[in-house]
Amino acid sequence: MAKELKELTSREENYSQWYNDLVIKAGLAENSAVRGCMVIKPYGYAIWEKMRDALDAMFKETGHQNAYFPLFIPKSFFSREADHVEGFAKECAVVTHYRLKNNPEGDGVVVDPDAKLEEELIVRPTSETIIWNTYKNWIQSYRDLPILCNQWANVVRWEMRTRLFLRTAEFLWQEGHTAHETSEEAQEEALRMINVYKTFAEEYMGVPVIVGHKSPNERFAGALDTLTIEALMQDGKALQSGTSHFLGQNFAKAFDVKYVNREGKLEYVWATSWGVSTRLMGALIMAHSDNNGLVLPPKLAPIQVVMVPIYKGAEELAAVTAKMDEIAAGLKAKGISVKVDARDNVRSGFKFAEYELKGVPVRVAMGPRDMANGTVEIMRRDTLVKETVSQEGLVELIEGVLKDIQKAIFQKALDFRNSMITPVDTWEEFVKVLDEKGGFVSAHWDGTTDTEVAIKEATKATIRCIPLDVVDEDGVCIYSGKPSKRRVLFARSY
RNA sequence: CGGGGUGUAGCGCAGCCCGGUUAGCGCGCCAGCUUCGGGAGUUGGAAGUCCCGGGUUCGAAUCCCGGUACCCCGACCA
Numbered sequence: 001m002a003k004e005l006k007e008l009t010s011r012e013e014n015y016s017q018w019y020n021d022l023v024i025k026a027g028l029a030e031n032s033a034v035r036g037c038m039v040i041k042p043y044g045y046a047i048w049e050k051m052r053d054a055l056d057a058m059f060k061e062t063g064h065q066n067a068y069f070p071l072f073i074p075k076s077f078f079s080r081e082a083d084h085v086e087g088f089a090k091e092c093a094v095v096t097h098y099r100l101k102n103n104p105e106g107d108g109v110v111v112d113p114d115a116k117l118e119e120e121l122i123v124r125p126t127s128e129t130i131i132w133n134t135y136k137n138w139i140q141s142y143r144d145l146p147i148l149c150n151q152w153a154n155v156v157r158w159e160m161r162t163r164l165f166l167r168t169a170e171f172l173w174q175e176g177h178t179a180h181e182t183s184e185e186a187q188e189e190a191l192r193m194i195n196v197y198k199t200f201a202e203e204y205m206g207v208p209v210i211v212g213h214k215s216p217n218e219r220f221a222g223a224l225d226t227l228t229i230e231a232l233m234q235d236g237k238a239l240q241s242g243t244s245h246f247l248g249q250n251f252a253k254a255f256d257v258k259y260v261n262r263e264g265k266l267e268y269v270w271a272t273s274w275g276v277s278t279r280l281m282g283a284l285i286m287a288h289s290d291n292n293g294l295v296l297p298p299k300l301a302p303i304q305v306v307m308v309p310i311y312k313g314a315e316e317l318a319a320v321t322a323k324m325d326e327i328a329a330g331l332k333a334k335g336i337s338v339k340v341d342a343r344d345n346v347r348s349g350f351k352f353a354e355y356e357l358k359g360v361p362v363r364v365a366m367g368p369r370d371m372a373n374g375t376v377e378i379m380r381r382d383t384l385v386k387e388t389v390s391q392e393g394l395v396e397l398i399e400g401v402l403k404d405i406q407k408a409i410f411q412k413a414l415d416f417r418n419s420m421i422t423p424v425d426t427w428e429e430f431v432k433v434l435d436e437k438g439g440f441v442s443a444h445w446d447g448t449t450d451t452e453v454a455i456k457e458a459t460k461a462t463i464r465c466i467p468l469d470v471v472d473e474d475g476v477c478i479y480s481g482k483p484s485k486r487r488v489l490f491a492r493s494y
Numbered sequence: 495c496g497g498g499g500u501g502u503a504g505c506g507c508a509g510c511c512c513g514g515u516u517a518g519c520g521c522g523c524c525a526g527c528u529u530c531g532g533g534a535g536u537u538g539g540a541a542g543u544c545c546c547g548g549g550u551u552c553g554a555a556u557c558c559c560g561g562u563a564c565c566c567c568g569a570c571c572a
Contacts (some may be wrong), residue, residue, distance in 0.1 A: 017566070031564065091571070126572095160570050162496070167571070229572095240572060279572060310531050349532035353511080412525090468523055494572090 010291055015235040016163070019286055023164045026294050026357050028281070036162035036169030042303040043358065044281065046302035048172065051280060052152065054204050054299070055174065060197050064176060069130050071153075072121035080254040082377030087221020088125045091157045092410040093169075095121040128222065128247070128273055131177045132255040139179060139269060139476045141260045146189075147179040165282035166239070166494050173277035179252075179269045181227075181261065186270035187225070187246050193274040194227040194244040201241060205280065206297040206410035207231050207287045208417045209241060210440070210489065212465025215450045220273075224248040230464045230489070232417045233286040236438020236489035239462045241283050244274035282494075287413050288382075295381055297409055298402040304400060306360045307333055307340045308351045318342060319368055327364070327376075330395045336402065356381060361405050362398055382409050413419025423487065430478050434461050440491045444484035446477035455479050461490045 002454040011018045028044030031037075033410050040048065056066070072095060079085050099115030124130065131149075138144060156170045176193060180186040194211055201209045209229035219226040222314025223245035231241045252258070252268035261267045288295040298304050306326060309320040321342045340358075342353055348365065355363055365377040376394060380384045382405050389397060424430045433441050445463065447449060456462050466488045475484050 014566080020565080033563080035563080087571095157571075159572090161568085171572085173572090243572075275572085277572065312530055316530095346532060347530060347532085349530090349534085351533090353533045365531075370533070 011234065012490065019369055020164060020287055020426035022293065026359070028285070029164050031164065034169070036159060038164055038168045038170075040172075040278070043302065047242070047284070047296070047300055048278060048281060049193060049198075050300045050399065051204070052174070054149075055196075055200055056152075057274070058200060059150050059174075059176065060257075062148075062192060062196060064150045064178075067149045068151050068152060070155070071124055073124050073127075075120045075122055075128045077133050077255075078122050080129065081222045084128065084222035084254075088157070091159060092125055093123040093156045093158055095123065102117045102237075117148060124153075125157045126127060126154055126273075126275075127151065127153070127175055128251055129154075129255070131270070132251040132257060135177075135179055135269075136255050139257055139259050142181050142262055144177055145181050145259060145269065146185065148176075148189075149178065150176040163282075163287070163380055163494070165278055166266050167279070171278045173275050175273060175275040178272045179257070181259070181270070182273070183248070183270050186248075186272050189300070190225065190227055190244045190246040190274065192274045193241070193272070194229060197229050197244070200276075201229055201231065201280075201283075202410060204297065204299045204378060205284050205287070206406060206413060206492060207283055208410065208414040210465060212245075212470070212489070213469040214465060215449070215452055215463045216487070217452050219465060220245045222250050223273075224250070227468075228465050230440075230491075231283050231287060231492070232439060232491075233283070234289075234419055235286075235418070236420060236492075238440065238493040239279070239283050239286070240464070240493065242274070242276040245272060245274060247271035261458040287334075288409050289359070292353075292384070293357030295409060296361060298361045298406045299362050301359065302337065302491060303339045303355075303358075303360050304336050304402060305338045305362045305364060306355045307338065307364045307366070308348050308355075309340075310348045310365055313367075314344075316368055317342065320368070320371060323371065324364075324366060327391065327394060331398060334395055334399060336398065356384075362401055364394075364398075379404055382412070402414055424478065425475070427478050431459060434459050434490075434492065438492065440464065440489045442487045443476035443478045443490055444486075445488045445490075446480045446482035446484055448480075451477060451479050451482075453475075455490070459492075461492050464489045464491045464493060 014113055026043070027041050028047070029038045032039045096117055097111045097115045098117060099112040101112040103110045116188045135147060138147060152174050154170055154172050158169055159167050162168050167288060168237045178186070178189050181396060183429070186440040198209055198211050201207045209231045211227065211229055214228050220243060225246040227244045228240055229242045231239045232485050233239055249268040249270060251271050257269050259269055284300070285294060307324045311315055311317040311320050321340060324340045328340050331338045352363065359381060361381050363379045363381070370376050375388050376391055377386055377388050378398070378401070380401055392473040420437070421442055422433045422437060422439060423442040425443070426432055430441055441461070452463055470486050472486050475487070476482065477484050
């Protein structure tokens with residue numbers, strides 16, 4: 001394996017290839033036999049579980065409950081909201097039959113033509129329609145509101161081009177679907193949840209994000225407003241990492257969901273939906289990793305501390321691992337996840353490289369010299385700096401180092417991100433920055449979809465968002481020269 | 495869906511152009527000995543429907559036709 005692991009291509013050569021190799025070699029995921037789908041391996045799934053658990057706790061903290069809705073959506077449900085159909089029609093997997101039979105003309109099986117469904121079923125690309133069809137039965141009065149549900153599920157979108165984690169045909173996600181009495185309440189909910197995502201991205205993933213509104217052109221199909229968190233990858237491309245939508249009464253109208261309000265009158269309910277997916281895994285990998293492999297934030301690392309014994313012979317190994325087990329017990333008591341790797345079929349140098357590839361935040365190595373001196377060697381993954389420290393007070397030291405790594409990788413990503421937001425005022429500058437520097441470009445835009453589309457065609461850059469904290473400032477659109485009231489963020493993106 | 499590339503042992507590849515003994519190499523795996531503070535050395539061993547189907551030929555990993563899967567680039571999208 002030694003040589004093979006070294007073959008991680010450098011980021012500078014081909015970022016996409018590097019990312020793909022890293023995902024596969026670090027044991028996170030691989031392509032499945034089914035076109036565009038992925039197999040998430042145990043180590044990758046352990047990271048997803050960490051993310052899922054942290055998010056789930058935050059959803060519950062904000063008053064949400066989990067539920068589960070069907071995988072299959074009758075075609076007729078799907079077509080009730082016009083914008084929604086248009087947004088998803090091109091990428092739906094469709095179930096047309098319910099039975100196979102032995103091939104009468106030879107080997108294998110064929111679809112039984114007698115088993116054609118009356119109405120085709122769509123494999124959910126998102127669940128608004130089936131959920132709103134259900135909510136119709138749940139809601140009659142203002143006393144039934146709000147409904148604050150989330151579901152953890154898989155969805156299928158038959159994308160033309162796929163990339164591990166970033167865009168797969170099937171992906172895992174959570175989708176929140178809420179129903180409210182008033183427009184204001186629904187909008188507050190949408191804002192609350194995008195801020196939950198921001199907190200999660202920054203405090204757990206260590207990935208700084210910009211919160212803002214999508215332009216009308218980039219909005220979710222069927223939404224009145226889409227809020228987004230936009231992250232920046234190390235190659236200067238943006239990644240939409242989570243969205244929260246104010247759906248207005250569109251789905252309530254499409255599925256006829258009315259409630260009796262406090263004045264005794266029938267009214268359509270107001271809705272939101274919000275989601276993040278396994279794409280966050282891609283964000284995590286691309287935001288922090290280096291040419292030695294993954295760099296995981298301690299809060300999401302399946303293994304936070306790995307202990308590698310250095311020894312000659314079985315006796316020394318036993319002695320060193322006994323001491324390590326003792327230290328590990330102390331760490332575990334503090335809630336730190338530790339692995340003592342006492343394998344004797346690979347050498348310690350191999351283990352070092354392996355855990356670096358997997359992004360384990362802290363490595364502790366101990367050999368006979370340390371045993372004699374009462375020390376250990378400790379290395380942090382983010383800086384790769386090694387230090388020999390006393391075994392005395394080691395648990396507290398490691399606790400501190402983990403916190404420090406969590407902070408440091410966020411700060412590093414934040415500094416990089418901030419250095420990659422470039423204000424420009426002319427079209428020439430705009431094109432130049434996109435081509436030569438990348439990252440976000442802060443520029444005036446006249447607010448029209450025509451201009452946005454023209455810019456996209458000319459440069460491949462899209463409006464990532466209109467930041468929530470944008471300050472109003474008079475200017476002229478970099479493309480059309482028409483007046484503009486504020487800057488928006490453009491970038492090339494995944 | 496268009497352009498380019500790849501498919502040969504668990505993994506990474508050579509061989510193919512120019513058909514010809516028993517299909518090789520590195521890593522990994524199994525056994526032994528020596529090693530062990532940054533991806534060990536050595537000796538022996540196991541492991542292959544050469545992506546699938548058809549064709550040409552005395553003979554096909556190699557040539558021809560068809561299919562299929564994956565990767566990169568583009569259009570589309572979270």
